[in-house]
Amino acid sequence: MPSAVSSSRGPSAVLRLGRFAVMGAVTVLILVAGVWASWGTAQYVMLTKGRERGAVAVESCGGRVCAGPYSPVSPGSQPRAEVVLEDNAAVAQGRTYAVVMKPGGIEAVRSGPAGVLYAWVPLGGALMLASVVVAGGLLRTRAAWAMGLSGVALVTVAFLVV
Structure with a gap:
């Protein structure tokens, strides 16, 4: 007969896996949306x-x-x-x-460096937003810090150059 401890691990593992899958999907969706929004302008600036x-x-x-x-x-x-x-x-x-x-x-x-940086600003915002999901939903704080700081750096450099 299974004990109460071993039977409670099954649903807990399924919930963790479900949370990981959903938060991973949300993160990917945010990043794809950021690339999509940026590429609308970046394609003209980068592929001249x-x-x-x-x-x-x-x-x-x-x-x-x-x-x-x-x-x-x-x-x-x-x-x-x-x-x-x-x-x-x-x-x-x-x-x-x-x-x-x-x-x-x-x-x-x-065009030029200012145009390229300005075109990728939506991706910078998406990186900052996705970092919150990665930290809170996926519990990956190092990856979240890297994403968030990358987004902040991109937006800051674009602001300074433009």
Whole structure:
């Protein structure tokens, strides 16, 4: 006849395994969402071969975008009277920025180190959020610290460079 101690280990082990599986899935989901959100912009900034590159002199900002004329740098790129950049803390009226054009439109994305770092900021936030799940749900404090500090470092460096 099994004792009370040995029979209680079964459900406890199943609950631990279930918690590990669910928290692991939540962590992966958060990180995939961070990469997905970052890749929407990062692909243009990091994979510039064959894309139109140039500079935008920001003349006006309003709403959520800033606009200005586009001067091409890459071969085959055409000048444009007006392209738009996302209006954020990194874009100021009266300044000129190196950009990469998104295909088939008038939307530009900042390029260079500032553009790359800014594009990966959503991943930095996801790393910080996932670190809480890893620490609390998976009880992996070292991994959580590494993830959290990586996220903080990415966001901080992006803020300083941009």
